[in-house]
Amino acid sequence: MFTDTAILKRLIKSAYKGSGLHVEHTVDGWLAMSGFWWRLEIDYQQLNKKIKAQLVELIGEIPEPGEGYLYIKDTDPQSEVPGMTFDGLMDKWAKSDHQYEITNVILKTSQDNVAILECGESKVLIPEWAADLTKGEVDLDGETLPGPARPHGGYMIWANNKMALGIFIRGTQYAGEKEFVDAVRDVSLLWDFIQE
Numbered sequence: 001m002f003t004d005t006a007i008l009k010r011l012i013k014s015a016y017k018g019s020g021l022h023v024e025h026t027v028d029g030w031l032a033m034s035g036f037w038w039r040l041e042i043d044y045q046q047l048n049k050k051i052k053a054q055l056v057e058l059i060g061e062i063p064e065p066g067e068g069y070l071y072i073k074d075t076d077p078q079s080e081v082p083g084m085t086f087d088g089l090m091d092k093w094a095k096s097d098h099q100y101e102i103t104n105v106i107l108k109t110s111q112d113n114v115a116i117l118e119c120g121e122s123k124v125l126i127p128e129w130a131a132d133l134t135k136g137e138v139d140l141d142g143e144t145l146p147g148p149a150r151p152h153g154g155y156m157i158w159a160n161n162k163m164a165l166g167i168f169i170r171g172t173q174y175a176g177e178k179e180f181v182d183a184v185r186d187v188s189l190l191w192d193f194i195q196e
Helices: 005-017 049-059 089-095 128-133 177-183
Strands: 021-025 030-034 038-043 067-071 101-108 113-119 122-127 150-152 155-159 163-168
Touching (some): 005 049, 038 089, 049 067, 089 155, 122 163
Antiparallel strands (some): 038 163
């Protein structure tokens, strides 16, 4: 999985303890998970053992093919939501023409830090942890590195031949963010650091 395992585990746990963790096992063998800011789709057979173990620890059993649930800590029974979590992110990623790259700029705000992604003059914001989440190592047999981020709806999607990850695009919220993004619209933030 090209996602950072430690960050993904934190996101899963936070979703389960917070607004809810959606987990769906499709009849085609995909496992889809989502929290408030993110969604992930992977061939169930390719799921990292550490992530699978955490899911079992939190929710008991992985849903059977064709089943999906919203899991919330200390809530019983769980809500059944088959067909609601899997969104075909890989197909949506493949159909998008725009390719975004994570820049070297992080905006620090009083509430959170955000990374800037760039495609030509277009700039979008995602939470900094989301940029870090995409920097894991490929660990599956035959897995390729993920392609560049591509937008679809309100998501930025990364995908490779085994999985897809969607992160909600974060709008400009705090003082100075919109002004900064507007000011650098014509400036590339994809510079390389030079060692001398």
